[in-house]
Amino acid sequence: MKFRVFSMTERLPPIQSMVHTGSFHILVAYCGDLILRLFGDHVWSFKSLSTVPCRFNINCLCYDPEMKMLLSGILGAVVTWIIDRNGKGLHIAHMVPMPGDELIQDIVLNGPKGSLLALCETMVRVLERQGQGQLAEVGRFTSATSGSITCCFTCFDQGFLYAGNHTGEIQVWSFIRGHSLHSFKAHFSSVVCIQSRPEAHTLLTAGKEGLIKEWNLTSGNLLRRLELGEELCRLQFIDSLTFFCQTTCSFSLYSLPCFYSLFNVCGATPQQVRRVRCGDNCFRILCTTDDGLLRFVSPITGDLLLLTWPFSVLDQAVDWAFDTEKEELFVATGSTDVLVFDTTRCPCPAKYLLCTSPNSQDWVQCLAYGHFYLGRGLQGLMFSGHQSGVIRVLSQYNYARIQKCMHFGAVLALSTLPGGPFGSRENALLCSYGMDDYVHLSEAVLEGKKLHLNCLASILSTCHLKHLILLPTSVGAITETNCLRLWKFHDFLSSESQEGSVFIETLPLHxxxxxxxxxxxxxxxxxxxxxxxxxxxxxxxxxxxxxxxxxxxxxxxxxxxxxxxxxxxxxxxxxxxxxxxxxxxxxxxxxxxxxxxxxVLEIPKPFMPSFFFSFETMFVPKYIYLEKGQQELVGLEKLVNYRAIAFDQKVPHVIEDEPGSPVLLSAFRHDSLCKGEMDSTEVTKPHHAHYVVPPQLQLATWDGLNPYQILRCYFGKGKKWLLAPDCYIPNSVIRARLWPEGSPIFLQCNLHSPMAKLVGKARAYSQEKEDEDFIKLRLSKDITYNVLTDSADRSWLGKKMSEIAINSLVEAILNIMIHAPPLKFQCCIGALGQIFASYEVSSALRSETAHRLLDNTTNSNPLIRELAWEGLKRLGMITQLFAMPLAQGLMDKDQRVRSKALSLMGDTGIHTKSSLLNLIQHQDTFREMQEVIGEEPLDHLLGMQAADLQILYTQVEQRLNENLTLSEGDKKPAFSLEVAKTSELWSLSKKSEVPKESEVATKPSKGQRQGQAGEKKHSMYGVIWFMPQGPYGNTIRLTWVQRYQSGGTRDKQTDVFTKRNFLGRIYPNLGRLQGLCS
The missing domain is CATH 2.40.128 (Lipocalin)
Known part of the structure; x- marks a missing residue:
């Protein structure tokens, strides 16, 4: 290596800043004496070229190859210089002032979108090139900490800007959103260099004290550190893996390890990693983390395929196994229960709970899934090892649900072959290890109509085993002395003693x-x-x-x-x-x-949480295994659901939503299958998870704890609820199908109930007393109405009320609405909306409320009809199937009612007459409507029967335009009261008459009595009609038949079913006509 020393004829102060000007082949140096000195590089034979006086003190120098200009940072400005091509001089092009007269610490080229970064005292200013050496400020990043900024780094892969200051703190901004993310203390002295390594998901920082540190980008934890032993002056990366360090007395090169590459960011510490087979040439990586999440990762791309919902019961999980055939994930919960997840959806919901033993102390210690193909549709078996030494087969088939006592003491480990190109007999083998230090090799055999687990060999181990694995030709184990021990099949299967005396063992591996x-x-x-x-x-x-x-x-x-x-x-x-x-x-x-x-390359499943993940208590069906392979449905089991999943970009985190703000779930410990349990019969229970605000929310990529919007983009997709054949579906699931377009008011809730739990007898007594006083207060209609309208008397809203008080209040409001004027009716609608949003109202009372509002859609007052439609919307009844009763409002005689119905029709997804007619004509429409209603007959709630749809179809086709407005040419039909002869009516009434003895006397409830009192104006006879085609198309023919409370009747002449409620809504004038004729 050649080097050159520049000899100076004059005594100069030390060089404070120096920069190379690229294609100009000039070195520019500043020594703090208001003079810039220009030297040629090796092209100029390193000779001195010229000196340029300047009238200000320069703090930093930078060369911009894009503008081909020299930049200098001074107090309160950035100066751009034009470089002479001959190297003889510099000329000031522009001075770009900085507000606040801050000292420019450094100028960096690699800013966001090709901009320049000026490091000021407490902020980073973003400068954009304007041409001709002109710069303009287009943004700034202000530091929330004290200390001048010394260095920065822009990570384009993450969209973050990092900056370090004189006090050793690191500040992180998102240059996409422009706001600060976080800051943390990294060093005790000035930060010299920052370098983000997204390929390793780490951040490297260097301090002037001589420490180089590498940090976790997700948690902010310190991974490792390098001590140089002397003061660090400069650190600069040559490439992504090599950097040099300049200290006061030395110069050194360092290389970062590059044998690994980032595969998947978990967001929490992995506790166990397994490769599981999911089909022919299809595998997944099952990873469990200390925040309770179980996730499947693609072994090809490292993408997150799906993950489970973080139920609290997973804190006690001890083992996991995946059923390939049924796509179910079995989790042993540290008791006799095994929680089963449905892995066809993401996040995986809890499918059902298995109580594997009637003995509550017979805990499940381990699980294993075998890729067995035994015939009779029996493909794959799930095994569970228990505290009592029993091995059970968890199956939905009666003949496969067996158990066998294999060990004297707890079963500590189970192992099967991973499936694949092995023989059929090898794939049917099960290996187990217990507290008695015996290793049993068993074979699953289907004999006739019964499954048997036959023990082929028993091996007595001379030492405790830590890990067990079944291989195609041998049984392998890691011993407590950290050796690998192998028992070959041909050795112990042919041996008469079968005590496992022949084995192969390595030296200690660790x-x-x-x-x-x-x-x-x-x-x-x-x-x-x-x-x-x-x-x-x-x-x-x-x-x-x-x-x-x-x-x-x-x-x-x-x-x-x-x-x-x-x-x-x-x-x-x-x-x-x-x-x-x-x-x-x-x-x-x-x-x-x-x-x-x-x-096979799998595509990640979309993260679409179920609506029921928003409740703090969830119910799953629970089954119990009894003796002789019997299985019994116990009922519904409650799962505590205080947690949710928040995403930091694509990284999931488990949070708990506490009052005020959510907090991150801290780590908890999963006991290994092979830890201290080997030495005693006692099983150590893992610690419960707890929640803390993490002190290391010093995250470089954390953009705030924003919980995933559980209800967002879930409803309105036309999805059907999948009903598992072995699961019981709660009524809440059926009710939710009533509102596929969105969540109704009375089902909306947060992760936690807004009502606090009452503690103490005195508090409970005062609450009961308050309910009794409220019931007495509401006995008067006027007092009840005043309570609803007077804001001073509405202090009861939001307080906890008993079910009796809630039901009484709703019934009182419904009674007020029977003869209420429009203003009072509107107030009652608003009160019902508030009550249904704040309290749990019984399903029967909700149906009654909907029934009353449907009755009011045919009220003689158009204001009441309009308010009734609005009230149905607030109750969440406006769905696609509700488009048919809503079509009645489109043909209302009042323009405001028609406009209200037309605006609500858009919420059902129906926008044209053609789509409405298609819905009415669809053969399964009536059945689907009855399904979503539930047990209550459809003709009771909507006054509608199957044959009435054809009548509605004719009405819509003739009276509505394509845009669902009332046809202008539609005229009031001319009524032709073709009353039959007296003899015909008498014979018809005789045929339809029912003896009084057959009538069943029923005592209606309070709400029903009020409803019947308002219906006394109707006669004992209903009206049925048909719409003749051809010349009689505008004529309605009326015929009288007797109507019974039990439902509609059938007229043989017209072959049409009738019901008072449905007729009154299809044609409002029929109610008046009926009164005249009766």
Whole structure:
């Protein structure tokens, strides 16, 4: 290496700033004496060219290759200089003033969108080139901390701007949104350099004290540090992996490790990583993290495929297994219960709960899924190992639901083959290890109509085992002495004693406890991870193949594929170590001759949370396994749901929504299957999760805890509720189908109920007394109405009320509405909306309210009819199927009512007459309407029967335009009262008469009595009609038939069903006509 020393004929102060001008081949130096000195580089033979006096003190120099100009930072301005091509001088082009007269600390070129960054005292100013050496400020990033800014870095991949200051703090901004994200203390002295490494998901900072630190970009945790031992003057990256350090006395080069690449950012510390088979050439990486999330990651791309919802019960989870055939994820919850998730949706909802034993102390210790193909549709079996030593088969088939006592003590581990190109018998093997130190090899056999678990061999281990794995030709285990022990099938199956005296054992693989273990069968390799963070790859002879030499502390690991690519966990993320960098060339050569089919690439499922995740209590069906393979439905089990998922870009985080603001879920401990339980019969329960505001919300990429909007973009998609064949669907699911276009008022709620729980007898007594006083107060209609209208008397709204008080209040309001004028009716509508939004109202009373409002849509007062339609909207009844009763309002005689109905019709998704006619004519429409209503007959709520749809179809077709407005040519039909002869009417009434003895006497409720009192004006006879085609198209023919309370009747002459409610709404004038004729 050649170097050159510039000799100076004059004594000069030390050089304070120097820059190279690129294509000009000039070095510009400033020594603090108001003179710029120009030197030629190697092209000019390093000779002095000229000096340029300046009238201000220069703090920093920068060369802009785009403008081909020299930039200098001074007090309160940035100066641009024109460089002479001959190198003989500099000329000031412009002085760009900075507001506030701040000293420019540095000028950086790589700003957002190609801009320049001027580092001032407390802010970073964004400068845009305007041409001719002119700069203009287009933005700024203000620091919230004290201390002058010393350095910055722009990460375009993340969209963040990092800056360090003299006090050692790091400030982070989003240059896309322009606001500050976070700041944290990184060093005790001035920050010299910042470098973000998105490929490793880390941030590297350097301080003047001589410390270089690497930070986690998600949590802000310190990963590692390098001590130089002397003051650091400068640190600069040459490329993405190499940087140099300049200290007061030395110059050094450093290289960052590059054997791993970022695979997936978990957002929490991984606890266990497994590769699971999901079908032919289809695999997933199952990763569990310390925040309670279980997620599936693509082994090809590292994308998050799906994840479970963070129920609190997962805090006690001890093991997991995935059922490939049914796409169900089984989670052992640390008791006899196994929670099953439906993995066909994301986030995975809880599908059902299995109580695996009637003995509450017989806890599930481990789970395993076997890819068995035994016939009779039995594809795959789920096994559970229990505290009592029993192994059970968890199956929906009666003949496969068996149990067998295999061990004297708890079953600690279960293992099956991963499936694939093995023999049918090998795929039907199950290996188990228990507290009695026995390893049992069993075979699942389907004999006749019964499944049997036959024990093939029993091996007594001479030491405790930590990990167990079943291989195609042997049983492998990691011992407590950190050795790999193998029992070959041909040795112990042919041995008479079968005590496992013949085995192969390696030397100790680690000097510390082995916490992670996985096997790559295609290459005959296995990998081990120690508790000290070390990772080593071995062959089955115990020979070391590779070792990760790094200061990083690696966590759980597994092989990503059959080619030997390795997944390791650290920095709350998964990293991929390629086989090209991990394996020896001889192994790579052997790998190149192997024929491996490509794995199936899965597409991530969209994150669409269910509506019911918004409630703090969820119900799932619970089944219990009894003796002799019997299964019984216990009922519904409550799951506490205080948590939600928030996304930091694409990284999920578990949060709990507490009053005021959400907080992040802190780490909790998952006990390993093979920890201290080996040495005693007591099973240590894991600690419960707790919630704290994390002190390391010093995140570089954290953009605030914004919980995912659970209800957003979920309804209105036309989706049907999937009903699992083995699950019980709560009534809440059926009710929710009533409102597919959106959530009604009375179903809206937050993660927590707004009503606080009452504690103490005195508080409970005062609440009951308040309810009694309120019931007495509402006995008078006028007093009740005053309570609703007077804001001073509405203090009851929002307080906790008993169900009796709520029902009484709603019934009182409904009674007021029977004969209320429009103003009072409007007030009652508003009160009902507030009550339904604040309290839990019974379904029967909600149906009654909807029924009353539907009755009022045919009121003689058009204002009442308009308000009734508005009230139905506030109740959340306006759905697509409601378009048919809403069509009655489109044909109302009042323009305001028609306009209201037309505006509501858009909420149903119907905008044209053609789409409305298609809906009415659809053969399944009536059935679907009855399904969404539930148990209540449709003709009671809407006054509608199946045959009435044809009548409605004719009315819509003749009276409405294509845009659903009333046809201008539509005239009032000429009524032709073709009353039949007296003899015909008498015979008809005789045919339709029902003996009084057959009538059932019923005592109506209070609400029903009020409703009937308002209906006394109707006669005992209804009207049915038909619309003749041809010349009689505008004539309605009326015929009288007797009507009964039990429902509609059938007229043989016209073959039409009738119902008072439906007729009155289809044609409002029929009510008056009926009164005249009766």
């Amino acid at each position: 000097q510390c406890t082995i916490t992670s273990f996985d096997v790559c069968l295609s290459l005959s390799l296995f990998v081990t991870g120690g508790i000290d963070g070390s990772v080593r790859v071995w062959n089955f002879r115990g020979r070391l193949v590779a070792m990760l030499d790094s200061s990083l502390h690696f966590g759980p690991l597994c092989f990503a594929n059959d080619r030997g690519d390795l997944l390791v966990a650290f920095n709350q993320s998964l990293y991929l170590v390629s086989c090209l960098k991990l394996l020896h060339p001889s192994l790579l050569s052997h790998l190149s001759f192997m024929s491996m089919p490509d794995e």
